[in-house]
Amino acid sequence: MSPSGSKCWATASWRRRPSAAGSPRRASRSLSRGRGMSCYWGPQSFSAGSLMPGPLPQPSYLEVSVDGQVYSHSAVKYNVIGPPVALHAVPDRLQLAAAVVATLPPLTVFTKDVYDHKCLHKDVGTHPLHAAVLPASRAYEPPSPPTTQHLERLHRNSSNAANSSTGATGSTDPDALLGPHAPLWVVSGKVELQGLAMASPKVGDYVLWLSSGALLPVAVPLWVTEGTPAALVATTQPSRTTDNAQPLAEQPVLQLQDGAGNIVTQPAVTSLTVQAAVQPPPAQMIATFAAPLLDGRFAFTDVLIVAEYGVDYTLHFALAPVADWGPLPPTVSRPIRAQPCQS
Numbered sequence: 001m002s003p004s005g006s007k008c009w010a011t012a013s014w015r016r017r018p019s020a021a022g023s024p025r026r027a028s029r030s031l032s033r034g035r036g037m038s039c040y041w042g043p044q045s046f047s048a049g050s051l052m053p054g055p056l057p058q059p060s061y062l063e064v065s066v067d068g069q070v071y072s073h074s075a076v077k078y079n080v081i082g083p084p085v086a087l088h089a090v091p092d093r094l095q096l097a098a099a100v101v102a103t104l105p106p107l108t109v110f111t112k113d114v115y116d117h118k119c120l121h122k123d124v125g126t127h128p129l130h131a132a133v134l135p136a137s138r139a140y141e142p143p144s145p146p147t148t149q150h151l152e153r154l155h156r157n158s159s160n161a162a163n164s165s166t167g168a169t170g171s172t173d174p175d176a177l178l179g180p181h182a183p184l185w186v187v188s189g190k191v192e193l194q195g196l197a198m199a200s201p202k203v204g205d206y207v208l209w210l211s212s213g214a215l216l217p218v219a220v221p222l223w224v225t226e227g228t229p230a231a232l233v234a235t236t237q238p239s240r241t242t243d244n245a246q247p248l249a250e251q252p253v254l255q256l257q258d259g260a261g262n263i264v265t266q267p268a269v270t271s272l273t274v275q276a277a278v279q280p281p282p283a284q285m286i287a288t289f290a291a292p293l294l295d296g297r298f299a300f301t302d303v304l305i306v307a308e309y310g311v312d313y314t315l316h317f318a319l320a321p322v323a324d325w326g327p328l329p330p331t332v333s334r335p336i337r338a339q340p341c342q343s
Contacts, residue, residue, distance in 0.1 A: 055082030055113045081122045084111035084189065086216035087129075088118065094208065094220060098201050098227035098260035107193040107220070109210055111186055123189035127212040131184065133198055133222065136205035186212060198224070200260040227258030229267055232274065232319055232331045235297075241339045242305045252276065252333060254291070254298040254317055265296030269322050274298040276315045282306050307338035 059077035088110045096102050109129060111119045184191060196208075201224045211217035236253035254274055256264040272293040281287050284306040291298040305313055315333035 055115050055117060056080035057115050058117060079117050081117045081119055082113035082115070084119045084123045084125070084127075084215060085114050086112050087186075087210055087212060087218040088112045088116070089208075089210060089218050089220045092220060094222045096198065096201070096222060096224050098203060098224055098258050098262050099230075100200055100259040101197050102199075102201055102224070102227070102260065103195065103197045104193075104208070104222070107196070107208075109186060109191050109193060109218070111189045111215065119189035121188045123186075127186040127215060129184040129186050129191060129210060129212050131193070131196060132209045133201075134207050134209055136207055136221070202260065203262045226262055226264045226266065227260060229256040229264050229322075229325055229328065230259040231257040232298075232317055232328050233257045234317070234331060234333060235263075237334050238300075238303060238315060238336060240334065241337055242307050243339050244306045247302050247304045248336070251300045251303055252315060252317075253300070254331065255296060263296070267293075272298075272319060272322070275318050276300060276303060277318070278305055279314055279316050280311070282313065283308070305336055307336065309338050309341075312337060 056078075058079055060080050090108045090110070091105070094105055094107070096104055111123045111127065113119060184193070203224055203226055206222040206224060208220040208222050209217060210220065232254055233256075234252055235255050236250065238252045239248040239250040242248060256267055258264050270293060274291050274293075276289045276291070278287045282305055284304070286304075289300055289303050291300045303315065307313055312335040314335055317331040317333070319328055321327065
């Protein structure tokens with residue numbers, strides 16, 4: 001330091017990177033013994049204790065010099081944060097398995113400045129947050145903020161979806177985004193979203209659109225995949241009649257379906273076989289038939305029924321229980337009768 005009684009001029013400079021790398025962009029803080037302290041950013045200046053007039057790119061470093069002699073090449077990284085200008089979501093993409101009510105994974109939304117710093121507690125404002133799910137093809141058509149009637153409709157849809165059967169029809173309308181129905185607010189630069197859900201979504205690509213007033217919105221890619229099988233459905237029904245001599249002309253084909261009505265072509269368990277039992281039991285040696293899962297289908301090839309005239313027969317399809325799937329509801333074919341006699 002300078003001898004007692006002398007004056008020196010000290011400068012603290014903000015740098016974008018350590019001084020060994022090129023010509024840094026700086027904001028300088030100058031000190032003079034017996035004088036006030038000021039800080040400069042380009043042609044602007046402000047007094048000690050004031051905020052920087054703008055954010056700096058990250059990371060920023062602090063350099064201290066006295067009378068032009070650099071005494072500190074600090075490696076400590078600083079974030080010089082500016083006002084919020086946009087929203088940011090973590091994680092930046094989501095994956096969701098379809099179901100009657102499919103709950104999205106937890107999501108945290110932050111405000112950020114022009115240099116992508118998270119504002120957090122430096123953001124002293126409160127921002128209303130609006131959320132909607134759109135098909136990926138409509139990602140650049142942001143929906144309007146929801147009205148009171150819109151939220152009431154969401155509540156009704158949520159209740160109906162929760163009570164619906166496994167064959168529920170999905171929706172690609174923004175109304176498919178359910179709860180929470182209380183207003184969402186970004187406070188201290190952050191809000192955690194939990195409990196958002198879609199009602200019976202179809203497999204495909206979507207976008208979770210998050211917006212808040214003048215802040216730039218964020219679009220989070222959302223991929224909906226096949227869900228857990230919840231039903232066994234007949235995609236091809238057997239013939240309505242049998243000649244009592246040959247296998248049915250139209251053999252039944254069945255597939256698995258998740259709670260949202262999507263066909264499950266790639267279940268987690270692939271070694272599966274569906275049994276078909278004829279009811280009432282006909283007068284024949286073999287009255288139970290089997291079809292394994294191949295290419296996402298249970299396709300029968302040898303179902304033969306020796307029917308009595310005037311009696312309606314049906315095929316009752318069953319799949320052995322699979323852990324974590326839960327019981328599948330019974331699946332029964334349409335009636336099958338003996339062909340009328342030819343005169």
